[in-house]
Amino acid sequence: MRGIDVSSYQGKIDWNMVKKDNIDFVILRSILQSGKPDARFEEYYAGSVAAGFRPDVYVYMYDLTPEYSRIRAGKVVDLIRGRKVKRVWLDLEYAAQRNLSKSRLTEIIKAAAEVIQDAGYEVGIYCNQDWYDNVLDVPNLPYLFWIARYGKNDGTAVPSLRPAAAAIWQHTSNGLVDGIAGRVDMNICYKPELFGAGSDPSPMPSSGKPEVKALQNALNLDGYRDNNGKPLEEDGKVGPKTRAAIAKVVLKSGPYSGGWYRVGSEGVMVNWVQIRLNELIGDRIIALIGHLLTEDGRYGNDTRLIVGLWQELRGLKMDYICGPATITSLL
Structure with a gap:
C-alpha cells in the first residue's frame, strides 16, 4: 500500500487528486511543539476523510520526562477525540533524547502510549533505522514500527533498503503526488489491515440493526430529506447516506445556532438518544439519578447529565451536548 505523511509544509492539498494517484493511506501531523494543532490539521483532516481516507496522526516527541510526555499525549487525544482516527504514531528523533538512557526513554514512550x-x-x-538499531530499547517496546530509511532519497524505493522490522517504510522525502504542489514523504505499508484503504472509514455497523432503523426513522421524522426531497431509506444499515443525514439533522437542531442537541432541544432524535442511553447503561442511570431517563424527546438536565456520563464512559469529549460523534457512539 502506498501512503504519504503530511504537515502544513505541504500547503493546500487536493485530496481527491491524491486519492486518484493511487495513494492508499495518509498520516497527518497532529500538534506542534507548543501543543497547538498543526496549522492545516482541520483542513487536512476534513479533506482526507471526504476523499475516503481514515487518517492516522503523528506527534513529534520533544519530551525528556514521562510527565511531559503524558501531557503531550493528552493534547493529541484532545485533538482527535470523536474523529475517525484509529492510531497515533510517536515520532522519535529529537536529538536531546539520545542523551537519555534506553530505560528512561522507554519510560517516556510508554507514558505517552498509556494515555493514548x-x-x-x-x-x-x-523512527529512522539508526534509532531503531542504536537508541531505542526495541524488545521492551511492544508497538508497530514505522521506519525511515532513504538511501539516495531520490523519490524511489530500493527494495534492498526495506527495514525488516517496519510495518511501514518511509523510503523518501522527495516524493511527487498529484494534488500536492511540492515534495512529500512517501511510505509503503506492509500490513494492509492497518488502513483498509478504499473502504468506508467509519467504524459504525454495516448490517441491518433495529437501533439503526429507529435512528433512520427518527431522522426522517425530524425532517430529513435529501437533495431530491426523498426521506432516508430505513434499512438498518449505516452507510454514507445515513452518516450525511445525521450531520444534516444534528447541525440544524436545537434552539441555538450551530446545532447539536443540548438543554432546550426537542425532537424525535432526542427521544432516540434517551432510549439508547436507557438501553445501554440503564443500571448506571438508575444508580445516578434514581430512575431511567424519561423518554419524552426533551433535552433536559437529566438527559444532559447522562449524555455527559456516556461521553466519559466512552472516552469522548465530556461536553454534555450531543453531536454526531456522540450519536455515532450510541450505535
Whole structure:
C-alpha cells in the first residue's frame, strides 16, 4: 500500500487528486511543539476523510520526562477525540533524547502510549533505522514500527533498503503526488489491515440493526430529506447516506445556532438518544439519578447529565451536548 505523511509544509492539498494517484493511506501531523494543532490539521483532516481516507496522526516527541510526555499525549487525544482516527504514531528523533538512557526513554514512550491507549487509540513508533538499531530499547517496546530509511532519497524505493522490522517504510522525502504542489514523504505499508484503504472509514455497523432503523426513522421524522426531497431509506444499515443525514439533522437542531442537541432541544432524535442511553447503561442511570431517563424527546438536565456520563464512559469529549460523534457512539 502506498501512503504519504503530511504537515502544513505541504500547503493546500487536493485530496481527491491524491486519492486518484493511487495513494492508499495518509498520516497527518497532529500538534506542534507548543501543543497547538498543526496549522492545516482541520483542513487536512476534513479533506482526507471526504476523499475516503481514515487518517492516522503523528506527534513529534520533544519530551525528556514521562510527565511531559503524558501531557503531550493528552493534547493529541484532545485533538482527535470523536474523529475517525484509529492510531497515533510517536515520532522519535529529537536529538536531546539520545542523551537519555534506553530505560528512561522507554519510560517516556510508554507514558505517552498509556494515555493514548487508555483513550481507545492504537500506538505506533516512528523512527529512522539508526534509532531503531542504536537508541531505542526495541524488545521492551511492544508497538508497530514505522521506519525511515532513504538511501539516495531520490523519490524511489530500493527494495534492498526495506527495514525488516517496519510495518511501514518511509523510503523518501522527495516524493511527487498529484494534488500536492511540492515534495512529500512517501511510505509503503506492509500490513494492509492497518488502513483498509478504499473502504468506508467509519467504524459504525454495516448490517441491518433495529437501533439503526429507529435512528433512520427518527431522522426522517425530524425532517430529513435529501437533495431530491426523498426521506432516508430505513434499512438498518449505516452507510454514507445515513452518516450525511445525521450531520444534516444534528447541525440544524436545537434552539441555538450551530446545532447539536443540548438543554432546550426537542425532537424525535432526542427521544432516540434517551432510549439508547436507557438501553445501554440503564443500571448506571438508575444508580445516578434514581430512575431511567424519561423518554419524552426533551433535552433536559437529566438527559444532559447522562449524555455527559456516556461521553466519559466512552472516552469522548465530556461536553454534555450531543453531536454526531456522540450519536455515532450510541450505535
